[in-house]
Amino acid sequence: MRKVAIFTMLVFLSAFAVAPMAWSADTIKVGFNIPLTGDIPKVGECSKYAAEIRIAEINGAGGLKVGDKTYKLQFIYEDNESKAESATSTALKLITQDQVLAIIGPQSSKQAIPAGEVCNASKTPMISPWSTNPKTTENRPYVFRACFLDPFQGPVVAKFASEEFQAKKAAVLYDIASDYPKGLAEFFKEAFEKMNGPGSVVAFETFTTKDKDFSAQLTKITKSGADVLFTPQYYDEVPLIVKQARELGWNKPILGSDSWGSAELMNLCGDGCKGYYFSTHYAAAGAKGATKDFIDKYTKKYNYVPDDVAALTWDAINLLCEAIKNTGGLTGNIDKDRDAVKDKLTQIKDFDGITGKMTFSPGGNPTKCAVIVKISDKGEFEFFKSVCP
Amino acid sequence: MSFEIFFQNLLNALQWGSFYALIALGYTMVYGVLLLINFAHGDIFMVGAYIGFFFATLLMGKYAGFSTGLPPAVIFGLTVLVTMVLTAGVGVAIERIAYRPLRRKGASRLYVVITALMCGLILENGNLALLGASRRNFPELLPNTVHNIAGVTFSNVKILVIVTTILVFILLETIVRKTKLGMAMRAISYDRMAVPLMGIPVDTVIVFTFILGSSMAALAGVLFATAYPVLEPYMGALVGWKAFIAAVLGGIGEIRGAFVGGFLLGFVEIFVAALFPSTLRDLIAFSILLVFLSIKPTGIFGIARATKI
Numbered sequence: 001m002r003k004v005a006i007f008t009m010l011v012f013l014s015a016f017a018v019a020p021m022a023w024s025a026d027t028i029k030v031g032f033n034i035p036l037t038g039d040i041p042k043v044g045e046c047s048k049y050a051a052e053i054r055i056a057e058i059n060g061a062g063g064l065k066v067g068d069k070t071y072k073l074q075f076i077y078e079d080n081e082s083k084a085e086s087a088t089s090t091a092l093k094l095i096t097q098d099q100v101l102a103i104i105g106p107q108s109s110k111q112a113i114p115a116g117e118v119c120n121a122s123k124t125p126m127i128s129p130w131s132t133n134p135k136t137t138e139n140r141p142y143v144f145r146a147c148f149l150d151p152f153q154g155p156v157v158a159k160f161a162s163e164e165f166q167a168k169k170a171a172v173l174y175d176i177a178s179d180y181p182k183g184l185a186e187f188f189k190e191a192f193e194k195m196n197g198p199g200s201v202v203a204f205e206t207f208t209t210k211d212k213d214f215s216a217q218l219t220k221i222t223k224s225g226a227d228v229l230f231t232p233q234y235y236d237e238v239p240l241i242v243k244q245a246r247e248l249g250w251n252k253p254i255l256g257s258d259s260w261g262s263a264e265l266m267n268l269c270g271d272g273c274k275g276y277y278f279s280t281h282y283a284a285a286g287a288k289g290a291t292k293d294f295i296d297k298y299t300k301k302y303n304y305v306p307d308d309v310a311a312l313t314w315d316a317i318n319l320l321c322e323a324i325k326n327t328g329g330l331t332g333n334i335d336k337d338r339d340a341v342k343d344k345l346t347q348i349k350d351f352d353g354i355t356g357k358m359t360f361s362p363g364g365n366p367t368k369c370a371v372i373v374k375i376s377d378k379g380e381f382e383f384f385k386s387v388c389p
Numbered sequence: 390m391s392f393e394i395f396f397q398n399l400l401n402a403l404q405w406g407s408f409y410a411l412i413a414l415g416y417t418m419v420y421g422v423l424l425l426i427n428f429a430h431g432d433i434f435m436v437g438a439y440i441g442f443f444f445a446t447l448l449m450g451k452y453a454g455f456s457t458g459l460p461p462a463v464i465f466g467l468t469v470l471v472t473m474v475l476t477a478g479v480g481v482a483i484e485r486i487a488y489r490p491l492r493r494k495g496a497s498r499l500y501v502v503i504t505a506l507m508c509g510l511i512l513e514n515g516n517l518a519l520l521g522a523s524r525r526n527f528p529e530l531l532p533n534t535v536h537n538i539a540g541v542t543f544s545n546v547k548i549l550v551i552v553t554t555i556l557v558f559i560l561l562e563t564i565v566r567k568t569k570l571g572m573a574m575r576a577i578s579y580d581r582m583a584v585p586l587m588g589i590p591v592d593t594v595i596v597f598t599f600i601l602g603s604s605m606a607a608l609a610g611v612l613f614a615t616a617y618p619v620l621e622p623y624m625g626a627l628v629g630w631k632a633f634i635a636a637v638l639g640g641i642g643e644i645r646g647a648f649v650g651g652f653l654l655g656f657v658e659i660f661v662a663a664l665f666p667s668t669l670r671d672l673i674a675f676s677i678l679l680v681f682l683s684i685k686p687t688g689i690f691g692i693a694r695a696t697k698i
Contacts, residue, residue: 176668205667206666206667206668207667208668208670208671210623210627212613212617212619212624212628213401213405213617213659215398215401215404215405215659216398216401216658216659216660216662216663216667217662217667219394219397219398219401219663220394220663222542223391223393223394223397236524236619236621237619239526239618239619240617240618240619243617243618244617246535247533247535247542247543247544247546247547248397248542249535249537249542264523264524267526268524268525268526268618268619269526270526270529
């Protein structure tokens with residue numbers, strides 16, 4: 001009798017040891033590696049709220065149909081305290097202990113870069129909704145993102161300038177001592193000159209961080225005959241540039257990048273910035289279609305307008321669901337399923353996200369459209385159009 | 390460079406140089422009287438801009454239930470005056486609290502200069518602690534009309550800044566050359582040992598010097614905030630350093646020197662940025678100044694002295 005008991009126990013134990021290879025038949029577990037506490041708890045909150053809405057919808061409709069079987073979704077939210085080291089341990093916990101199929105998050109590049117390493121090494125697909133640093137996905141076949149990369153906005157704005165304003169000549173003013181504006185300015189120049197011929201960027205002017213007076217550069221720009229001015233600067237420099245440009249007689253469009261998109265911009269710029277444009281991930285004001293639906297659902301439930309993190313998290317969840325569906329059926333072997341999901345993620349084409357259409361390639365970065373925002377006369381960041389590279 | 394662009398940059402340089410000139414003035418006057426390089430001066434300029442900001446927004450009725458309903462141009466005038474008075478108070482307070490006790494104890498000037506550096510840091514970081522790192526937007530008080538004459542554009546503010554600076558120069562030259570206090574200031578810088586023996590109240594003259602210097606920094610602060618309306622706690626640091634260089638360039642201790650040095654620095658910076666890639670601006674600008682100083686180490690109007698710090 002005893003022997004039988006021991007034998008049964010051994011069987012159970014070995015089954016337990018093997019258990020990680022198999023998993024509960026009809027739920028799909030997805031991990032969220034998000035900052036619920038720490039420096040940016042709001043980011044974690046937005047991600048969680050967006051996920052809560054989405055999971056309620058999917059499970060409310062019966063679940064996710066993969067092949068001929070319908071699965072319920074289960075989301076596991078883990079806090080990475082907005083720290084790089086916690087992000088890696090959280091990722092490990094989700095992969096080994098919770099046995100999730102895939103991970104969404106971390107949001108900021110600071111945590112997404114180290115967590116991406118862990119996920120890639122453990123061969124678990126990870127989608128960072130918000131991390132724009134190229135390093136997050138570099139040489140990591142299992143790591144993806146739902147947003148565009150920093151340098152990507154340059155070509156987008158160049159295209160917008162050419163199409164919207166029929167600009168044949170452009171001017172650029174940027175801070176040469178700061179990586180982000182410098183990268184963007186160079187990518188803009190390259191793209192604009194490809195479209196309008198060499199030398200079409202007639203003024204490529206620089207300054208250094210903390211400069212307040214741009215009059216010499218702006219004089220050159222104003223007299224250069226450029227049709228648009230692109231200045232990928234931060235919200236504390238934009239008001240000075242815009243004001244001085246106007247005083248020197250510049251009355252053509254000024255374009256910016258997502259670094260403009262801070263609520264502080266309008267406090268500092270007042271009326272000066274109204275009527276100008278910048279590229280970004282998503283715009284809440286003036287949104288249409290699915291984007292508007294999402295904003296309405298979110299606002300109704302949580303009483304505030306969701307920001308870009310929430311929208312990108314929403315897209316990341318849908319991307320993952322799409323990839324799971326495309327596998328055509330899960331085997332139940334988690335390693336194989338993780339691999340299948342990764343393969344399907346790289347093959348996603350023309351995915352209609354609320355932050356734009358996305359197409360993936362093996363690099364892990366989507367080719368997607370950016371949103372051009374116009375600063376309205378009321379000082380709101382209003383959706384103007386979506387521009388694809 | 391066409392004439393149009395040349396004149397445009399000339400105007401740009403006059404405006405930019407005006408700020409250097411107004412700030413350099415404080416350095417040069419305090420140096421003339423005390424042989425002290427008042428490194429807190431750039432931050433007094435910052436304090437002036439902030440006082441101006443708070444006073445202007447107060448008059449505009451941005452704070453709870455109090456509105457004067459004055460027209461913006463009047464608010465601007467009042468702001469300039471009140472800011473000059475209050476900032477002069479700050480300058481005098483720093484002199485009283487930090488410099489005078491050291492002077493009384495006969496401390497070496499090196500210690501006083503270090504104290505000045507520390508005062509500047511205290512002002513910067515005190516502001517940071519008190520008001521936070523968020524930028525502030527100086528309200529637009531003057532109608533910002535842009536004029537265009539033969540392709541050269543300029544705004545009201547630009548003209549105001551340049552004209553004010555020239556008026557300040559004439560005023561200060563008159564004070565220093567024509568009044569008794571001015572004569573006392575010159576006397577102290579000429580011979581600091583003999584002056585007290587003649588019955589001249591040195592402390593009064595020093596306080597007067599700080600009042601003049603600080604109120605000019607305040608004027609520069611308000612004008613600067615009108616022309617470049619984003620305020621931050623460290624805005625005075627870099628401009629202050631460069632204004633100090635302007636003062637040395639002009640010959641520290643000389644009011645004419647501060648003005649000429651300020652405008653010269655403004656011209657060099659703007660025209661280097663206009664002619665060369667702007668990245669090279671500071672490199673070329675300061676190389677020119679270095680060469681200039683190595684040829685004439687006392688600056689344009691300076692007279693060689695035995696001791697300088």
